[in-house]
Amino acid sequence: xxxxxxxxxxxxxxxxxxxxxxxxxxxxxxxxxxxxxxxxxxxxxxxxxxxxxxxxxxxxxxxxxxxxxxxxxxxxxxxxxxxxxxxxxxxxxxxxxxxxxxxxxxxxxxxxxxxxxxxxxxxxxxx
Ligand SMILES: [Zn+2]
Numbered sequence: 001x002x003x004x005x006x007x008x009x010x011x012x013x014x015x016x017x018x019x020x021x022x023x024x025x026x027x028x029x030x031x032x033x034x035x036x037x038x039x040x041x042x043x044x045x046x047x048x049x050x051x052x053x054x055x056x057x058x059x060x061x062x063x064x065x066x067x068x069x070x071x072x073x074x075x076x077x078x079x080x081x082x083x084x085x086x087x088x089x090x091x092x093x094x095x096x097x098x099x100x101x102x103x104x105x106x107x108x109x110x111x112x113x114x115x116x117x118x119x120x121x122x123x124x125x126x127x
Pocket of ligand 1: 020022
């Protein structure tokens with residue numbers, strides 16, 4: 001049996017990420033062997049974000065809180081944050097079933113080989 005209770009823990013790593021100009025910087029612990037979501041909704045489809053969701057406790061904003069602009073649409077569940085200097089959406093804040101959640105744009109993580117990500121299409125358009 002391939003069941004390995006420690007697999008999730010051991011695959012999680014701490015990454016640094018942020019926007020283009022460097023105002024917004026964060027640190028996040030996540031497991032990139034898990035699929036990242038390519039959503040086709042009106043927002044993600046345009047921006048091309050590759051999302052992965054983590055509990056807010058695994059995310060730490062190091063700098064740039066005052067450079068973030070908040071954009072909400074649809075059900076106003078997710079706060080789509082972008083840097084007001086360079087316009088990059090490096091993460092978003094939302095609330096999930098288990099409390100505050102952060103959606104990380106995997107494209108904004110340092111030293112990540114995007115070609116190796118397991119990208120999973122998500123049909124957000126029809127929701
Ligand atoms: Zn920026």
